[in-house]
Amino acid sequence: MAKIPSQNTRSLKSFGVVGLLHENCKIYYDSVFTVRHIGRISDLLVAKLKGTVPDELKFRALLLQSLYEAYRQQNKASQKKPGEPLGEPLTIECGVDGEKIAIGISFAVQEDELQGLATVAHRVADRKPSNTLETLLTELSQDADHLIFRAHPELKRVEVVSMLSLAAATSASDENERSFEVVILETEKSEEALKGEYIELGDLDYHRLLADDSIQSSALPKPATGEILAGKSELETSIKLRGEQQTDSSSVTISGVTQNISEDQSRVSGGQTPAETNSSTVVSGNTPLENKQVEFYQQKVEQLQAKIRELEHQRATSQTVVAGTSAMAASQSTSLAPGQSIADDQLTVKNNNLNLRELIEKVWPFKKSAAEQPVVAQAVAAAPAVPSQPVVQEAPVAAAPAASAEKEEEEETAEEAAAASIDTTRKIVTDEVGSIERTIAKVQAEAQDIKKTLGNPKAQKWVDGMVGELVTEKARIHEMAKKVNVSLRQKELEFRNKEHVLQEEVRKRDEQLRQKAHSFNRSREQLTQLQIQLDRIKATAPPPGEESQARQKLNLSQKLLASVKDENQGLTQKIEELKNQLATAQSASKTKTQSPDFQALKLKYERLFKQSEEFKRTNGQLMEKLNEAQRAAKTPGMNPEELKKRLDVSMRLAASYQKESEQSKLRVDELQREETRLKTELARVGNAVLMLKRASLVPKPPGSGSDSGSGEAA
Amino acid sequence: MDFTQRKLPVEAASSLRICQLETVKPYALMMAPIYVYMRRNEKYVSIKGPLDFFTPEELERLKPFEIVFMPPFVDSVLPFRQVARRAKAILHWDPSSGGKAALPPAPYELSDAILRVVGPLWSPDHYLEPFFVSIFSNEFCELLPGDELLEARDRDLELYERGIFISSWMVFLSLHLGITDTDYLNGLRLRSFRKVVGTEVSEEGVLAFQDELFDLLDQLLPGDTVYQRLGIEDFAERSERVAQKIVSRLKRVQTSLTDTTFKKASVWGEKGFING
Numbered sequence: 007m008a009k010i011p012s013q014n015t016r017s018l019k020s021f022g023v024v025g026l027l028h029e030n031c032k033i034y035y036d037s038v039f040t041v042r043h044i045g046r047i048s049d050l051l052v053a054k055l056k057g058t059v060p061d062e063l064k065f066r067a068l069l070l071q072s073l074y075e076a077y078r079q080q081n082k083a084s085q086k087k088p089g090e091p092l093g094e095p096l097t098i099e100c101g102v103d104g105e106k107i108a109i110g111i112s113f114a115v116q117e118d119e120l121q122g123l124a125t126v127a128h129r130v131a132d133r134k135p136s137n138t139l140e141t142l143l144t145e146l147s148q149d150a151d152h153l154i155f156r157a158h159p160e161l162k163r164v165e166v167v168s169m170l171s172l173a174a175a176t177s178a179s180d181e182n183e184r185s186f187e188v189v190i191l192e193t194e195k196s197e198e199a200l201k202g203e204y205i206e207l208g209d210l211d212y213h214r215l216l217a218d219d220s221i222q223s224s225a226l227p228k229p230a231t232g233e234i235l236a237g238k239s240e241l242e243t244s245i246k247l248r249g250e251q252q253t254d255s256s257s258v259t260i261s262g263v264t265q266n267i268s269e270d271q272s273r274v275s276g277g278q279t280p281a282e283t284n285s286s287t288v289v290s291g292n293t294p295l296e297n298k299q300v301e302f303y304q305q306k307v308e309q310l311q312a313k314i315r316e317l318e319h320q321r322a323t324s325q326t327v328v329a330g331t332s333a334m335a336a337s338q339s340t341s342l343a344p345g346q347s348i349a350d351d352q353l354t355v356k357n358n359n360l361n362l363r364e365l366i367e368k369v370w371p372f373k374k375s376a377a378e379q380p381v382v383a384q385a386v387a388a389a390p391a392v393p394s395q396p397v398v399q400e401a402p403v404a405a406a407p408a409a410s411a412e413k414e415e416e417e418e419t420a421e422e423a424a425a426a427s428i429d430t431t432r433k434i435v436t437d438e439v440g441s442i443e444r445t446i447a448k449v450q451a452e453a454q455d456i457k458k459t460l461g462n463p464k465a466q467k468w469v470d471g472m473v474g475e476l477v478t479e480k481a482r483i484h485e486m487a488k489k490v491n492v493s494l495r496q497k498e499l500e501f502r503n504k505e506h507v508l509q510e511e512v513r514k515r516d517e518q519l520r521q522k523a524h525s526f527n528r529s530r531e532q533l534t535q536l537q538i539q540l541d542r543i544k545a546t547a548p549p550p551g552e553e554s555q556a557r558q559k560l561n562l563s564q565k566l567l568a569s570v571k572d573e574n575q576g577l578t579q580k581i582e583e584l585k586n587q588l589a590t591a592q593s594a595s596k597t598k599t600q601s602p603d604f605q606a607l608k609l610k611y612e613r614l615f616k617q618s619e620e621f622k623r624t625n626g627q628l629m630e631k632l633n634e635a636q637r638a639a640k641t642p643g644m645n646p647e648e649l650k651k652r653l654d655v656s657m658r659l660a661a662s663y664q665k666e667s668e669q670s671k672l673r674v675d676e677l678q679r680e681e682t683r684l685k686t687e688l689a690r691v692g693n694a695v696l697m698l699k700r701a702s703l704v705p706k707p708p709g710s711g712s713d714s715g716s717g718e719a720a
Numbered sequence: 721m722d723f724t725q726r727k728l729p730v731e732a733a734s735s736l737r738i739c740q741l742e743t744v745k746p747y748a749l750m751m752a753p754i755y756v757y758m759r760r761n762e763k764y765v766s767i768k769g770p771l772d773f774f775t776p777e778e779l780e781r782l783k784p785f786e787i788v789f790m791p792p793f794v795d796s797v798l799p800f801r802q803v804a805r806r807a808k809a810i811l812h813w814d815p816s817s818g819g820k821a822a823l824p825p826a827p828y829e830l831s832d833a834i835l836r837v838v839g840p841l842w843s844p845d846h847y848l849e850p851f852f853v854s855i856f857s858n859e860f861c862e863l864l865p866g867d868e869l870l871e872a873r874d875r876d877l878e879l880y881e882r883g884i885f886i887s888s889w890m891v892f893l894s895l896h897l898g899i900t901d902t903d904y905l906n907g908l909r910l911r912s913f914r915k916v917v918g919t920e921v922s923e924e925g926v927l928a929f930q931d932e933l934f935d936l937l938d939q940l941l942p943g944d945t946v947y948q949r950l951g952i953e954d955f956a957e958r959s960e961r962v963a964q965k966i967v968s969r970l971k972r973v974q975t976s977l978t979d980t981t982f983k984k985a986s987v988w989g990e991k992g993f994i995n996g
Contacts, residue, residue, distance in 0.1 A: 021961075022961050024961065035898075035965065036827055036828055036831070036898055037827065037897070037898050037899055037900075037929075038827055039901045039904065042824070043826040043827055046826040046828075047826065047827070047828065050826075050828060091901060091903065091904075093904070093907075094904075094929060094930075095899055095901070095904065095929055097929065200959075201959065201964070202964065203968065204961075204964050204965045204968045205968060206828070206831055206897070206898050206965070206968065206969060207827070207828035207831070207898070208827075208828040208829065208830070208831030208832035208833075208834075208835060208898060209832070209835075209968070209969070209972050210828070212828060212829070212832070
């Protein structure tokens with residue numbers, strides 16, 4: 007009997023794990039095109055099912071093995087090269103209910119992989135697979151508590167569902183309890199789809215789920231060296247472990263609201279902890295901690311700048327000293343006569359002592375003991391005044407170019423000079439030390455002779471003291487020489503750095519110069535092109551003779567324009583005059599039309615019109631009377647003779663009225679004719695005015711020069 | 721696509737949006753009716769309808785106009801185009817391109833990011849009209865081949881529009897289902913379009929996912945209903961596996977990703993282009 011029997015499943019006859027689980031199942035799913043992220047997917051699934059999965063390793067093994075083989079098979083089926091993205095997504099489904107976990111992956115296979123489906127269960131049980139697909143099934147069947155293999159031969163599609171029981175104690179304890187089931191699906195979708203709660207992996211809170219396994223600050227052990235409560239530096243507090251960083255969901259740019267997403271901000275975090283990916287967060291101003299850090303760094307920068315200034319100052323002084331030393335050496339070699347320098351040993355020793363002391367006084371603020379003062383004073387007094395004075399005076403003069411150099415080229419040369427002088431100084435120092443040693447040896451030998459010759463113990467003591475002082479002086483000089491060497495090395499290093507910087511600058515300048523030269527060349531080329539174009543224009547321009555003609559034409563036309571303008575002014579004046587004339591003529595014609603005859607006729611016409619109206623009215627009254635008479639005639643009891651008389655009278659009246667009306671009609675006709683005549687006269691006057699107007703605008707004869715303005719006015 | 725106002729008076733000038741004709745690519749589906757100004761008539765005359773496209777010859781012929789005009793309706797379409805560009809940028813993001821050694825985002829991270837970007841496009845009542853989905857997919861995917869578009873449009877306009885709508889829904893819903901491979905989505909759109917207009921030449925391998933989603937859409941939007949809007953309730957009524965997956969994602973949109981300030985867009989009514 008299988009541990010997860012098929013009777014517990016809802017449906018086997020359709021793809022998907024939903025049919026193998028209860029109704030209240032949850033199915034986590036995702037689609038992949040490559041196997042690049044299957045590790046992260048398995049991580050997320052394990053994190054989500056933490057506490058549910060009895061054997062995490064087995065779960066991961068089943069998932070990864072299935073995915074790997076599914077990818078290979080589908081890649082082969084869609085004839086893609088290994089490693090290429092699939093043509094169809096691989097959908098991973100991981101369903102869980104109260105009893106079991108089902109990991110299902112469906113994929114396309116080639117036809118030859120589906121041969122002998124009826125006997126595949128036996129081959130898997132006997133562990134004798136005939137192809138790669140059966141090999142996968144064999145391996146999965148060893149780990150899964152229950153394995154279901156669905157195949158759709160027509161679609162060339164299969165699904166492998168590995169199931170794990172949630173009863174951890176008994177899981178995989180007995181191989182006999184494992185089961186394998188093969189389901190061959192038909193073409194039609196026979197069964198209806200089943201309900202389940204589907205959850206896309208992207209809908210999970212994957213940041214939190216995957217951050218669970220990282221190091222939490224609370225889990226860190228307390229430090230054995232003690233807890234510092236106050237005075238922690240800000241930098242220290244800002245340093246945190248990855249696990250300590252909190253995921254601030256508000257800082258994630260993709261917030262689901264389209265308006266808030268600007269194009270340059272919408273990015274996706276590639277890592278598991280969004281707090282690490284700066285690209286996916288929006289920086290909205292500095293935090294207080296950042297401000298403090300900025301202040302801290304600003305202070306640091308100020309300190310370093312002060313240090314640099316100090317070093318610069320030191321370098322300047324050392325340059326001065328070095329220049330002075332070299333000048334001193336030069337003056338020493340020139341000031342002494344050839345025979346004098348070697349002959350007088352004592353003088354040499356004194357000179358050496360003096361020069362070296364001067365050098366040391368320049369290099370180090372060396373405080374000499376009070377006992378030594380007379381010796382130096384003696385030496386100074388005994389020494390000829392020639393070499394020492396110019397050295398001290400010349401030193402700043404020699405160092406002046408280096409100190410006051412502003413231009414970098416000068417600085418560079420000064421650097422080179424300084425480097426050269428360092429070498430000389432070093433040489434001088436070693437020479438000085440060697441010579442003083444030689445001098446001391448010589449003094450010691452001479453002191454022995456003097457001791458022998460001088461019996462005076464006072465003199466012997468003085469000599470001994472002298473020698474002792476010389477020896478201590480020698481030791482001190484040795485130390486000083488060491489210090490000088492060290493400082494020289496430091497200076498050398500500084501100079502080298504400076505040289506580097508200057509070289510860089512020189513290189514930049516060179517680059518700029520090159521660019522400028524390039525731009526200069528370009529502008530030159532442009533200039534030449536412009537020149538060429540200018541030449542072309544010149545070549546295409548009309549010859550000078552034509553130009554003069556054109557000028558003459560221009561002058562002429564300008565003159566003509568001026569004259570035409572004058573004429574225009576005259577014409578406009580004339581037009582004004584004519585307008586006035588026209589106005590007077592129009593007023594005259596008006597008065598003409600309003601002559602007394604016309605007015606009399608008009609009055610007559612109106613009167614007649616009124617009369618005709620009255621006649622019409624009386625006619626109407628008569629007609630009414632006639633009608634009444636007719637009605638009365640119809641009525642009995644009326645005299646017929648009276649009626650006849652009345653009729654005659656009325657007939658006469660009617661005839662007379664008719665005549666009058668005809669006469670008035672004739673008069674009206676006459677008046678109308680008179681009116682038309684007057685109208686024609688008025689039109690004639692108007693035409694005459696127009697003619698006058700046109701006559702005023704007619705162009706003058708050619709001799710007068712008004713040939714263009716009239717046309718425009720017309 | 722049909723629209724009401726074929727001509728606009730000159731007074732409409734103040735509300736029209738101007739588009740440079742040289743920026744319009746051939747065979748790109750138009751977001752709104754396109755008008756040109758006829759000087760003699762003093763009217764704006766439509767030359768293209770929504771979801772229509774310009775051929776290279778047409779663009780060449782219309783070159784002297786330089787600019788074309790769109791109604792204010794286009795403002796409600798622009799967010800879809802913008803979001804499509806963002807979604808595309810997310811899927812094409814390569815963290816190692818800046819010279820840094822970084823792991824590319826996992827599929828579930830991409831799926832999450834895409835849903836956060838695309839989710840707010842659903843109106844506050846969680847419905848979406850196919851026209852806007854088409855605009856999204858047209859911007860998100862590569863343009864459909866010109867010759868196929870031309871042939872489909874000339875043969876049967878209704879079928880052409882159905883092909884555009886179904887193929888756009890396929891891409892849009894696939895993104896919701898966590899499919900984040902742009903090459904696959906481009907192919908999916910083309911195959912779906914061909915399947916609807918009946919010009920599919922050969923099936924490339926076995927495409928179970930495509931078939932599942934295609935069948936669902938075919939059943940949800942049969943015949944003329946392709947112009948209807950789709951929403952969470954339409955998918956919730958279905959029992960198919962892919963419908964259940966869509967519902968689970970839309971529930972997340974409903975609960976946490978709905979943008980209440982986002983104005984409901986529609987092609988119908990006064991603010992749309994079908995208002996007669």
